Amino acid sequence: MREVVVLGVGQSVFGKLPDRSAVSLGVEAASKAIKDAGIKPSDIQVAYTSRMLNAGTDSQKILKDVGVVGIEMFNVENACAGGSTAVHGVWKDISYGLYDVGIAIGVESFDRTGPGTTLLAAKEDLEAELGMTMPAKFALLARRQMAECGATIEDFAHVSVKNHHHGCLNPMAQYQKEFTIEEVVSSKMICDPITLLQCCPQTDGAAAVVLCSIEVARKHTINPVKIIGAALQSGDHKHKQKDIWLSPFGAKTANMAYEMAGVGPDDIDLVEMHDAFACEEIVRYEDLGLCKRGEGVKLLRSGATELGGRIPVNPSGGLLSLGHPLSASGVRVVAEVALHLQGRAGKRQVEGAKVGLAHMLGGAVTGLEGGACGIHILAR
Amino acid sequence: MAERKPFHEGLFKEGPDGGALLGSKCTSCGHVFYPPTGRCLECGHEELTEIELSRRGALYTYTIGYMPTSHFMPPYALGEIDLPEGVRVFAPLEMTEAKPFEVGQDVELVIGKLWEEGGKDIIGYKFKIV
Numbered sequence: 001m002r003e004v005v006v007l008g009v010g011q012s013v014f015g016k017l018p019d020r021s022a023v024s025l026g027v028e029a030a031s032k033a034i035k036d037a038g039i040k041p042s043d044i045q046v047a048y049t050s051r052m053l054n055a056g057t058d059s060q061k062i063l064k065d066v067g068v069v070g071i072e073m074f075n076v077e078n079a080c081a082g083g084s085t086a087v088h089g090v091w092k093d094i095s096y097g098l099y100d101v102g103i104a105i106g107v108e109s110f111d112r113t114g115p116g117t118t119l120l121a122a123k124e125d126l127e128a129e130l131g132m133t134m135p136a137k138f139a140l141l142a143r144r145q146m147a148e149c150g151a152t153i154e155d156f157a158h159v160s161v162k163n164h165h166h167g168c169l170n171p172m173a174q175y176q177k178e179f180t181i182e183e184v185v186s187s188k189m190i191c192d193p194i195t196l197l198q199c200c201p202q203t204d205g206a207a208a209v210v211l212c213s214i215e216v217a218r219k220h221t222i223n224p225v226k227i228i229g230a231a232l233q234s235g236d237h238k239h240k241q242k243d244i245w246l247s248p249f250g251a252k253t254a255n256m257a258y259e260m261a262g263v264g265p266d267d268i269d270l271v272e273m274h275d276a277f278a279c280e281e282i283v284r285y286e287d288l289g290l291c292k293r294g295e296g297v298k299l300l301r302s303g304a305t306e307l308g309g310r311i312p313v314n315p316s317g318g319l320l321s322l323g324h325p326l327s328a329s330g331v332r333v334v335a336e337v338a339l340h341l342q343g344r345a346g347k348r349q350v351e352g353a354k355v356g357l358a359h360m361l362g363g364a365v366t367g368l369e370g371g372a373c374g375i376h377i378l379a380r
Numbered sequence: 381m382a383e384r385k386p387f388h389e390g391l392f393k394e395g396p397d398g399g400a401l402l403g404s405k406c407t408s409c410g411h412v413f414y415p416p417t418g419r420c421l422e423c424g425h426e427e428l429t430e431i432e433l434s435r436r437g438a439l440y441t442y443t444i445g446y447m448p449t450s451h452f453m454p455p456y457a458l459g460e461i462d463l464p465e466g467v468r469v470f471a472p473l474e475m476t477e478a479k480p481f482e483v484g485q486d487v488e489l490v491i492g493k494l495w496e497e498g499g500k501d502i503i504g505y506k507f508k509i510v
Contacts, residue, residue: 126388126391126415127470129387129388129451130387130451130458130470130471130472130494130504131445131449131451131452131456131458131472132458132470133445133449135445135447136443136445136458139443139445140441140442140443140458140459140460141441142443143441143442143443143483144440144441144483147441147483147484188446189446190445190446190447191443191444191445191446191447192443192444192445192446193443194443237421238468239411239413239421239466239467239468244441244460366415366470367415367421
C-alpha cells in the first residue's frame with residue numbers, strides 16, 4: 001500500500017439552487033479541484049462520483065465537460081456517506097498501486113418541483129412504510145439521549161448554535177447567520193424533540209478532491225497532505241445494538257481508521273462530521289473517542305468542540321449551516337480538513353492543524369444499525 | 381365496507397384476542413427476530429419456527445412527527461417497543477390527548493387500519509399506552 005495525498009480540492013457554493021443542474025455543480029467542483037491540484041484534466045486516470053437523487057452515469061456526464069473521457073469511471077451511492085465512498089474508492093485504487101492520479105466527486109440536487117415538502121423515506125423498506133424518515137430516526141435517538149445521557153433540548157440547540165456560528169465564517173455556507181439557543185428551541189417542530197434549526201437544510205451542491213500517489217505529489221507540493229487512515233464500514237444487525245445512543249459501527253469504523261493511521265483521538269486537531277441532526281453530533285464525539293462513552297454532553301458543554309477549543313468539530317459550519325448536498329458531503333469533509341491542514345481555511349482556520357478527521361455516515365435500513373460510515377484521517 | 385389488505389404479508393395475524401406480531405425463533409440458539417427471517421442472524425442456522433410475539437411491551441423511545449410522510453399526516457406518533465422476547469419493534473403509536481408518551485410506559489399491540497390505498501383499507505399494527 002502506498003501513501004495517498006490530497007492534491008487539490010474544490011466545491012461549489014451550497015444552497016437552494018433550483019436553476020443549477022447537478023451536472024453543472026459537479027463540473028464547477030471538479031474543475032476547481034483539478035485547477036487547485038495544478039494538474040491537467042488528462043492527468044486524471046480514475047474517477048468515482050457519488051450522487052443519490054436522480055443519479056445516472058454522473059462521472060461521465062460531469063467529467064466530459066471538464067475534459068476527461070474514456071478512463072475508468074465508477075458511479076457510487078451510499079446515502080449520505082456516498083461522498084466518503086467515492087473518496088474511499090479513489091484512495092483504494094491509488095493506495096494499491098492501480099493508478100497514480102484520481103478524482104472523487106460528490107453531487108446532489110434536490111427536485112424542488114414536487115407538491116409541498118414530504119419527508120424522504122426509502123422505498124420498499126418496512127420501517128420507512130411505517131413512518132421511519134431521517135428526522136424520525138434521529139428524534140427517536142434524541143429521546144433516548146435525553147432519557148439515558150442527561151442531554152437536554154438546549155444541548156441539542158447548542159450544537160446548532162455552535163455550527164451556525166462557524167458557518168458565518170465560511171463564504172460557501174448556505175446559512176451564514178447566528179442563532180440563539182432560544183431561537184433554535186422555538187423553531188418549527190419537525191419530529192419531537194427535533195425542531196427545524198436542529199436539522200440540516202436541503203442543499204444543492206458539489207465537492208471534489210483530486211488524490212494522487214506520494215511520488216506524483218512531490219512534483220507539485222513540498223507539503224503534501226496525506227490520507228493516513230481510511231475506513232468504510234456498514235451497519236451491523238440492529239438487534240445487537242444495546243441502546244441506540246451507542247453506535248458500535250461508528251466506533252468500529254473509527255478504530256479501524258485510527259489503527260491504520262497510527263494515531264489516536266488525542267492526536268486529532270479538528271473533526272468534520274455528520275451533523276445532519278444536532279443531537280447526533282454528541283453521539284459521534286463518543287464514537288470517535290473524543291471523550292468517554294456517556295460524556296458527549298459534558299464535552300459539548302465544556303466548549304471544547306468550538307473553534308478555539310481543544311478539538312473543534314465542524315469548523316466549516318457542518319451540515320447544519322454549510323448545508324448537506326447528500327452525496328457531496330462525504331467529499332466536502334475531506335476537502336475541508338485538507339484546507340485546514342494547508343492553512344487555507346480563512347477566517348475559520350483551526351490554528352496549527354496537523355491531523356484532521358473527516359467522518360460521514362448515511363442510510364437507514366430496517367434491521368441494521370445504519371447504512372454506511374466512512375472515515376478518513378488526514379495529516380501533514 | 382372497503383376491502384382490507386395487510387400492508388405486508390406474514391408480519392402479523394389478526395384474531396379475537398387482538399392478534400399478534402409474528403417473529404422467528406431459531407431452533408438452534410433460541411434467538412427471536414422481528415421481522416421474521418429465514419436465517420438466524422445470530423448463529424446462521426437456517427431452521428427457525430414462527431412465533432407469536434407478546435402483545436405487551438415497554439416503550440423504549442418515541443417521537444411525534446409534524447411533517448407529512450407518504451402515508452401519515454401530522455401529527456402522528458412513532459415509537460420503538462421492547463417486547464419480552466428480546467426484540468425491539470418500530471411501529472406507529474396511537475395518540476391520545478389525555479396521556480402523553482413517556483419512555484418506559486407499558487404499551488399494547490393494536491392491529492388495524494393504517495392508511496388507505498387504491499380504495500382499500502391498508503391494515504397494519506401500532507401500539508397504544510395501556
